[in-house]
Amino acid sequence: MTTLERLRELLARDFALKPEALVPGATLESLDIDSLRMIEILFCVEDEFKIAVSAEQSELRARLKTLGDLAAYIDTLVAEKQKAAT
Amino acid sequence: MRRVAITGIGVVSPLGGDAASFFEALAAGRSAVRRLEGRYHERLTTRVGAPAPFDGASHFPAPKLRMLDRVSQLALVAAAQALEEAKGALEGVDPKRAGVFVGTGMGGAQTTDEGYHTIYAESSDRVKPFSVLMAMNNAAASWIGLEHGLRGPNLTYSTACSSSAVAIGEAARRIAAGEADVMIAGGAEAPLNFGTLKAWDAMRTLAPEDPDDPSASCKPFAKDRSGLVLGEGAAMVVLEDAGRAAARGARVRAELAGYGLATDGEHITRPTVAGQALTLRRALEDAGIEAASVDYINAHGTGTQANDAVETAAIKEVFGERAYRIPVSSTKSMHGHLLGAAGALEFVAALLAMETKVVPPTINLRVRDPECDLDYVSEGARGVAKLAVALSSSFAFGGTNAVLIARTET
Numbered sequence: 001m002t003t004l005e006r007l008r009e010l011l012a013r014d015f016a017l018k019p020e021a022l023v024p025g026a027t028l029e030s031l032d033i034d035s036l037r038m039i040e041i042l043f044c045v046e047d048e049f050k051i052a053v054s055a056e057q058s059e060l061r062a063r064l065k066t067l068g069d070l071a072a073y074i075d076t077l078v079a080e081k082q083k084a085a086t
Numbered sequence: 087m088r089r090v091a092i093t094g095i096g097v098v099s100p101l102g103g104d105a106a107s108f109f110e111a112l113a114a115g116r117s118a119v120r121r122l123e124g125r126y127h128e129r130l131t132t133r134v135g136a137p138a139p140f141d142g143a144s145h146f147p148a149p150k151l152r153m154l155d156r157v158s159q160l161a162l163v164a165a166a167q168a169l170e171e172a173k174g175a176l177e178g179v180d181p182k183r184a185g186v187f188v189g190t191g192m193g194g195a196q197t198t199d200e201g202y203h204t205i206y207a208e209s210s211d212r213v214k215p216f217s218v219l220m221a222m223n224n225a226a227a228s229w230i231g232l233e234h235g236l237r238g239p240n241l242t243y244s245t246a247c248s249s250s251a252v253a254i255g256e257a258a259r260r261i262a263a264g265e266a267d268v269m270i271a272g273g274a275e276a277p278l279n280f281g282t283l284k285a286w287d288a289m290r291t292l293a294p295e296d297p298d299d300p301s302a303s304c305k306p307f308a309k310d311r312s313g314l315v316l317g318e319g320a321a322m323v324v325l326e327d328a329g330r331a332a333a334r335g336a337r338v339r340a341e342l343a344g345y346g347l348a349t350d351g352e353h354i355t356r357p358t359v360a361g362q363a364l365t366l367r368r369a370l371e372d373a374g375i376e377a378a379s380v381d382y383i384n385a386h387g388t389g390t391q392a393n394d395a396v397e398t399a400a401i402k403e404v405f406g407e408r409a410y411r412i413p414v415s416s417t418k419s420m421h422g423h424l425l426g427a428a429g430a431l432e433f434v435a436a437l438l439a440m441e442t443k444v445v446p447p448t449i450n451l452r453v454r455d456p457e458c459d460l461d462y463v464s465e466g467a468r469g470v471a472k473l474a475v476a477l478s479s480s481f482a483f484g485g486t487n488a489v490l491i492a493r494t495e496t
Contacts, residue, residue: 015149039215040152047212 003049003078004071010048015041024068035061045070051077090258090342091331092492094172094324095434096164096272100136100317100421104167108421108431109438112446113467117301117420119315126280132292134303135278136317136422153216154229155194160320160427161226161274162233168270169234172324174334176234179268185238186231187257189249189273191426192282193223193242199281226274226320238266244426247386249273251429251480251488254323255345261327268330272322273427286316291355293389302450304423306387306416307394307462309455314388317422321430323437340437340492343475344373350485357393357481362400366479369489370404375475377405380412380491382445382470384436384478385462387416388423393481395457402460413470415463419449429480433490436476440494443473 001009008022017031033041035057042053042060051074055063064070097104100118101111111118118136127133142151142159154162165186169175176184197220201213219225224242231240239260243252250273257271277283286292293313296303304315331338346369350361370377386397394416402409417435424431439445444467451464475493482488 013148014152016147037149043212043215 003074004068006048007045007067007071007074010044011041014044022067024066024071026067027065028067031067045074049074049078051081053077087262088264089328090261091326091328091336091338092323092340092342092437093175093326093331093336093338094168095339095437096167096171096322097319097431097434098138098140098160098164099319099321099431100138103140105434105438109435109442112417112420112435113442113444115420115447115449115466117449118317119301119303119422121295121300122278124278124280127283130283131287132294134293134295134300134315135283136315137278138319153219155197155220155225156276157190157194157196157274158220158226158229160276160318161188161322162229164272164274164320164322165230165270168322168324172336175268175324175326175336181235181237183238183266184236184268185260185266186227186236186240187243187253187269187271188227188230189243189245189251189253189426189429190223190226190275191244191246191249192275192277194221194225195282196276196279197221199279202281230270245486246482246484247423247425247428248480248482248486248488249426249429250321251433251478251490252347252486254342254430254433255347255488255490257325258342258345261325267327269325270322271325272320272430274320275425275427276318277316277425278318283316291390292316304389304419305450306385306389306419306448307398307455307458308451309453311389311391311394313390314418315422317424319421319424319431320427321434323430323434340440340494342490343375343493344369344491346370346372346489348487350487352485355483357396359396359399359403361485361487362397362479362481363403365487365489366400366404369477369491373491373493375491378408379475380405380477381473382436382439382476383412383414384432384439384476385414385416386479386481387418387448389416389418397479397481398458398460409460412461413445413463413468414460415446415448417446429478429488429490432480433478433492436478437492440473440476440492443470444468445470445473
């Protein structure tokens with residue numbers, strides 16, 4: 001499963017988002033994911049992908065506009081973690 | 087001052103998830119008290135309680151549920167029921183003149199307990215990001231206001247065991263004073279997590295499990311009473327300006343006729359006859375009725391040695407000889423002590439008693455105490471010919487006492 005697929009599964013299961021709306025280009029705003037909801041999603045993402053999201057809120061807001069952005073960001077963190085482990 | 091009508095009742099209790107099943111159980115003398123089987127509960131010295139048969143998952147979608155402590159779940163469901171019953175109470179009302187007052191003693195205690203378990207017991211830093219929003223004491227009231235779009239006053243009262251009686255009384259005052267037209271008021275409590283139970287356990291104020299029948303562990307007014315039993319749940323009422331309720335043809339359940347508030351001012355736990363008597367008198371005065379008009383008292387009746395004797399003496403001081411002819415019952419014998427929700431739940435019990443003209447009993451009162459010599463309706467529920475004025479007492483740790491009086495005939 002790709003990161004995006006895992007993310008879609010998590011959002012559909014735990015946050016009751018409609019799977020068909022979870023396309024890479026969907027903006028977080030269009031999915032009704034506000035900053036408070038985002039904090040909880042990141043908490044679940046940390047558990048799911050065994051990573052730590054240490055970036056500040058303002059940085060995250062600037063960086064993550066769409067679902068695709070979030071998936072790519074997760075990939076970056078997973079890669080960084082793997083690199084650090086080797 | 088405007089008169090205050092009660093037009094909706096909502097209940098999620100250990101004895102049932104709505105007002106009708108709650109009162110049916112009370113009238114049948116059924117107890118919800120039982121041995122608790124939760125995580126770590128075997129470490130409690132006394133492990134009986136009265137849990138509510140309530141699963142939040144059947145009321146809220148997962149994303150919402152994750153933001154709600156159990157106490158808010160209970161409160162939201164009870165408030166929705168009360169509004170549903172009060173059909174149309176919010177229609178046409180100015181949302182800025184509609185509000186919510188909720189009483190709770192421990193607030194989102196379960197979230198706090200789980201958070202501490204995570205950081206201390208599991209040595210993990212994975213505390214839920216919504217912990218603050220779930221545990222804060224005003225969460226329940228805030229969620230009710232948000233859910234129903236109410237922009238008037240939204241307050242949380244925390245005066246231990248009188249919290250929700252205070253919330254209802256204060257809400258009625260706002261309506262009487264013309265500051266609000268509709269108020270949702272009541273209380274919620276969810277104290278059956280291990281941390282909270284252990285703290286109560288340590289105070290040695292909880293009743294030990296009855297060796298023959300755990301459900302009979304709470305024995306208000308009995309000689310062999312040995313403490314209180316904690317319960318969980320929520321009860322809410324919809325209060326309206328009586329003129330508005332009449333104009334819209336609402337079914338008025340009763341009038342909230344009187345509210346008394348006073349403080350013992352002597353000891354952090356030990357109640358006083360003077361403090362309780364003063365509160366009773368203030369409620370009667372506020373209602374503008376004579377002591378002789380009261381047809382039923384739903385007592386605070388915790389089942390502790392101190393409260394029940396003091397409460398009996400206070401009733402005798404205020405009602406004189408008539409004290410012996412007023413049915414006085416403690417429904418805590420069946421639903422346990424709901425702390426911050428107790429006042430609201432017991433006020434609702436009194437309202438339903440008025441509606442049905444059935445006085446709920448005090449169960450488990452078999453061994454008489456000479457110090458507690460009133461008519462506690464210990465033989466079982468009693469049908470009565472007249473029940474037009476009912477009084478509900480709430481006396482608290484900290485000493486803040488509140489008494490509510492409802493009446494159906496004017």
